[in-house]
Amino acid sequence: MSMPLRPGDQARLGRYELIGRLGEGGMGTVFLGRGPDGRLVAIKMVRTELVHDAEFRGRFRSEVNRAKQVPSFSTAEVLDADPDHEPPYLVVEYVDGPSLAAEIKDNGPLSDTALHSVAVGIATALTAIHGAGVIHRDLKPGNVLFARGGIKVIDFGIARAFEATSQHTRTDQMVGTVAYMAPERFDPADGRPVTAAADIFAWGAVVAYAATGRTPFAAESAPATAMRILTQPPDLSGLPESVRYAVERSLAKDPVERPGARELLDLLLAGGKAQPLTVTTRPLSGTAPPVSTAARPASGTVYPSGGIVPPADVLPASAPRRRSGKLVLAALAVALLAATGVVAARYLPRGSSASADPSLAPSAAAHSAAPSAAATLTAAERLAAIKGGRHRTLIHLAEDDRDLALDTHYTEVTAGDGTGAKSEFALIPLGVDYMIRTLRDPSDPREYCLGVKILKDGDARLVGADCENSEATVFSLLRTEGNKTDDKNRPTFWIYNETYGYVQWDSAGKYLYVQEVGDAPPVSTYSFVDRGPLPSPSPS
Known part of the structure; x- marks a missing residue:
């Protein structure tokens, strides 16, 4: 629901009429707008103190270009932007639905069926976001919206422009909400870049919150919460078995131990029954020797001879992880079908089960087949191997x-x-x-x-x-x-x-x-x- 414009608010931004306020945060103000075609849109207007910062405008332009590449299933589509306007602004699809934060506040934790659908929907959105080379950086319940037919993840792809503008973002003003921030984000001085694994950590914290109504590292203050994230295991009491294993893996302190977004989908669609394994990452034939996940080098580690072994979870989401392209597409299709049940499932009576709709059930065939090791690489697999530094x-x-x-x-x-x-x-x-x-x-x-x-x-x-x-x-x-x-x-x-x-x-x-x-x-x-x-x- 939008709020009225305030005295002094602009009536227009570029081609868009402003008709209300949707919210305000550290990055700027979000307005409800109407485009030339009459379509309602959400318009994020950048904070005034960043208007004359050439570095920010350059980063903003870059991040908007990335965000435009994200497919719009499970995400709010990026429609337009003008980094050179006074002030700069970003236009995205308007989602007329409550946020996950508001839903939990008003109605309490989700039922098991609705929780599983939300978990699948967010993981599907992250698969699309990471596949376009984007890191969300501020995934939290307020950025997950209920929409007709599923959920929409919003505010992806521009946080980096704000966070990287050092003169405007002090170390105590990192973009993000502390309760959902990965451990590596509290110590940028160690030189490790923020990777897609930080979003996976946030996914685990969001799902735990949706299941229990509290964050897994909850404490009496933000500094105390940060300390628990850095030093303590998560409190996952009350978490259903259907998502527990995936959440536990996602909340690993070491980013290289977390699954990628597509692997999360596999775990969730398999019913969350996978057991912890000692995994050895085997590069494609002819590359570096197997590297144990426990001893995997940091992102982009370069060996003396020039071989590179990147963590699996910072590979683009298009990387197939040694599965055939058809199996990947089948898994994503099942994920999308499962995600469409989220709104209906959320409003079932407490303790009730969703109707047994076979179209929403994960296909056993999608998880039982596996390509032979000698299978010829597809074009997508070759590109993934190149972008992963293996070819x-x-x-x-x-x-x-x-x-x-x-x-x-x-x-x-x-x-x-x-x-x-x-x-x-x-x-x-x-x-x-x-x-x-x-x-x-x-x-x-x-x-x-x-x-x-x-x-x-x-x-x-x-x-x-x-x-x-x-x-x-x-x-x-x-x-x-x-x-x-x-x-x-x-x-x-x-x-x-x-x-x-x-x-x-x-x-x-x-x-x-x-x-x-x-x-x-x-x-x-x-x-x-x-x-x-x-x-x-x-x-x-």
Whole structure:
């Protein structure tokens, strides 16, 4: 339900008429608006103190571009944004329904059936969000809304723009609600990036709250709650068996021990009956030796020989985890069917069961089959292996049918014919971002990645640089508008650096440069050509 506008509130933002207030928070004010077509929308107007911050606007633009790639099932669709408006704003689908926080406050904890549907719905939303390279960062009951036919997760994809603007966000003002924040978020000084695993922790805390009406680390103050998150096991008393195992795993202190969003779906659709196992993560054939989850290195760990073993839970949600694409789609379809029962199930009388509708039951066949280890990799599996840092790749310039190359002395990157080691690269995952390592000279003890160099005339060029995590060497892969593909039907991406802009190809001058673009999308798009597994790390 919206509240009236206050004196001094604007009547319009861009093309949108403002007709009421929906809420206010640390990021800004949310208005109920009406678009030119008469559709009701929710409009988040950014805080006034951030209006003149160029760094914030750049990050806001980047995060909005990411958020637009998120499929709209179980999430509120991102419809529009104007980072250059005074003030900047974001337009999303308006969901006319109560939040999970309001529902629990008014009616108490959910019944087992409704709880399971909510858990599946949020996990489905996280699968979509993480698959688009986005981390929510502020998942909490207030950001889970009941809608017709299911639930909608809102406010994803822009928290990073606020959190990363250091002059406006002090260490005691991190974006997020303490009770749902993962342990690693309280100690950013240790150098670990926030990954998708932080959202998985929040999922566990939200589901526990929905089941019991209290958070699993509840204490008398925010600092005391943070201390319990860091040092104490969760209080899961009263949690139904159907979700207990998944919640326990999600609330692990170490992010690498938490499941990914898709694995959560598997656990929930299997009835939550899985038992803890000692799991060994086995990379694809020809890559690094098996790594025990207990000894798994930190995200983006680079071995002396150049092999990279990323945590499974920071891989894109599109990574199939050694299952066939058909099984993945079947599991997601079952998840969506299960999630559609959430509203009806919530309002059943306490203690009653949902009607036995076979269309909402998880399919045993979806969990009994498994592809053979020798199965040929699908296109999605190859892309996941490249983005996970396990396979070599060519970086194909789709518009000119050429491939990036770093030739001699690690100077400017050029576009060539895709032959030789100079054209091969490996991605190093850093949460949802990447460093791009050249494989041109495996005998060189130093490692070189792609980086941005500012020339004397102010132009920015793509060059070879030391593989150090810096603003010049970290890039995002943004899926192109309309999910376009190249001539071989491979997905295409924009390569984007948050500080300097998009990687572009000058076809006349035959060089690559980096530049922010205006309202029009960047002209250069890139696809990734699988060149097989990376060599295993050499014995120490």
